[in-house]
Amino acid sequence: MASRRISLGMPTPRRTDETAALPDTSDRPDTPALADRFGREATDLRLSLTDFCNLRCTYCMPESGMAFLKKDQLLSVDEVVRLVRIGVEHLGIDQVRFTGGEPLTRPDLEEIIAGVAALEPRPNISLTTNAIGLDHRAGPLREAGLDRINVSLDSVVTETFERLTRRPLLHRVLAGIDGARAAGLDPIKVNAVLLPGVNDHELPDLLDWCLQRDLQLRVIEQMPLDADHIWDRGSMITAGDIHQMLEPRYALTPVTEARDGAPAELFEVADRTTGTHRGRVGIIASVTRPFCADCRRTRLTAEGRVRTCLFSREETDLRTALRSGAEDEEIATIWRAAQWGKKAGHGMDREDFVQPERPMSAIGG
Ligand code: SAM
Numbered sequence: 001m002a003s004r005r006i007s008l009g010m011p012t013p014r015r016t017d018e019t020a021a022l023p024d025t026s027d028r029p030d031t032p033a034l035a036d037r038f039g040r041e042a043t044d045l046r047l048s049l050t051d052f053c054n055l056r057c058t059y060c061m062p063e064s065g066m067a068f069l070k071k072d073q074l075l076s077v078d079e080v081v082r083l084v085r086i087g088v089e090h091l092g093i094d095q096v097r098f099t100g101g102e103p104l105t106r107p108d109l110e111e112i113i114a115g116v117a118a119l120e121p122r123p124n125i126s127l128t129t130n131a132i133g134l135d136h137r138a139g140p141l142r143e144a145g146l147d148r149i150n151v152s153l154d155s156v157v158t159e160t161f162e163r164l165t166r167r168p169l170l171h172r173v174l175a176g177i178d179g180a181r182a183a184g185l186d187p188i189k190v191n192a193v194l195l196p197g198v199n200d201h202e203l204p205d206l207l208d209w210c211l212q213r214d215l216q217l218r219v220i221e222q223m224p225l226d227a228d229h230i231w232d233r234g235s236m237i238t239a240g241d242i243h244q245m246l247e248p249r250y251a252l253t254p255v256t257e258a259r260d261g262a263p264a265e266l267f268e269v270a271d272r273t274t275g276t277h278r279g280r281v282g283i284i285a286s287v288t289r290p291f292c293a294d295c296r297r298t299r300l301t302a303e304g305r306v307r308t309c310l311f312s313r314e315e316t317d318l319r320t321a322l323r324s325g326a327e328d329e330e331i332a333t334i335w336r337a338a339q340w341g342k343k344a345g346h347g348m349d350r351e352d353f354v355q356p357e358r359p360m361s362a363i364g365g
């Protein structure tokens with residue numbers, strides 16, 4: 001594992017992974033799809049709209065010293081919509097999730113969503129957000145065409161939230177969730193990452209809080225994508241631990257529907273004492289039960305680089321082609337070639353695993 005970085009109070013250069021030469025595609029079948037060598041086809045695009053965020057979650061960003069992209073480095077509304085259109089029309093993308101950094105910090109998010117909602121065929125449009133400001137924007141976002149939303153919330157206890165996010169903004173997140181509900185966004189999924197000794201003991205209460213409000217909790221195993229490189233395979237909270245923590249209070253039964261490439265394993269939840277059915281919970285075991293063999297994802301960073309995997313250490317620039325007058329099909333060809341080089345999986349358990357340079361906030365989770 002890479003060593004921890006020490007801040008000396010100097011401005012930190014932006015961390016990005018290298019852009020790489022495109023892989024050899026001589027063995028690639030002649031298909032328009034975003035195929036890779038392992039028989040997968042990406043239909044799900046994760047598009048980061050910014051690397052900026054108003055929280056500083058410890059498992060994602062450093063406390064200080066992040067250098068953010070400048071406005072002219074970010075993809076513009078027209079560039080985002082054009083890239084998604086290329087994905088939809090040329091490459092078979094049928095789902096788009098906007099993420100970041102914090103996507104709500106882009107004032108033009110509604111415009112972007114409206115542009116994507118007007119595409120033919122129209123992709124399913126979702127958003128992953130920390131919900132700060134959502135109380136005012138959920139209505140306009142829904143009107144623009146937003147279909148689904150995931151809100152990240154690791155604790156509903158003020159002190160724990162502040163310890164995790166380094167910001168006193170729990171009330172703003174809760175107002176955002178209320179706003180999403182008032183705007184009719186349904187379902188609202190809640191993503192939570194558990195950190196040992198910080199919020200793990202709160203899990204049964206967090207699940208209860210979500211079930212009472214008809215929010216679908218998804219508990220995510222922490223991955224080594226933190227800027228401070230504090231992730232530790234030995235002490236991270238695993239899916240097995242999550243079951244153990246929930247079992248005393250709840251009976252979990254696996255849902256019978258096919259998982260269909262979804263990262264979350266879903267469970268029906270019943271109160272152990274009364275047997276009352278309460279709803280569902282999802283567990284995303286990216287580390288201990290990886291689902292890479294079924295991965296249907298391709299990613300674009302906020303500055304327009306393809307990352308074929310969260311854990312890619314090489315990227316492919318599309319923005320230069322976009323800004324130098326390339327035709328749609330030329331851009332699609334570059335994207336296809338990049339995807340052909342996607343690795344089989346994250347390789348976290350291999351001896352030679354190296355964490356990407358980018359923290360999660362600059363990748364887009
Ligand atoms: N700011 C938005 C938010 O927090 O929802 C969107 C971007 S954030 C990077 C997307 C998701 O990545 C969040 O649900 C967050 O919990 C998750 N995430 C960030 N760092 C992570 C890590 N090291 N391991 C697992 N999930 C992580």
Ligand code: SF4
Nearest residue numbers: 053055057060101130
């Ligand atoms: Fe920001 Fe989301 Fe990362 Fe938290 S997880 S620091 S809200 S980008």
Ligand code: SF4
Nearest residue numbers: 292295309310345346
């Ligand atoms: Fe897909 Fe990479 Fe995530 Fe595996 S680690 S599921 S290959 S994005």
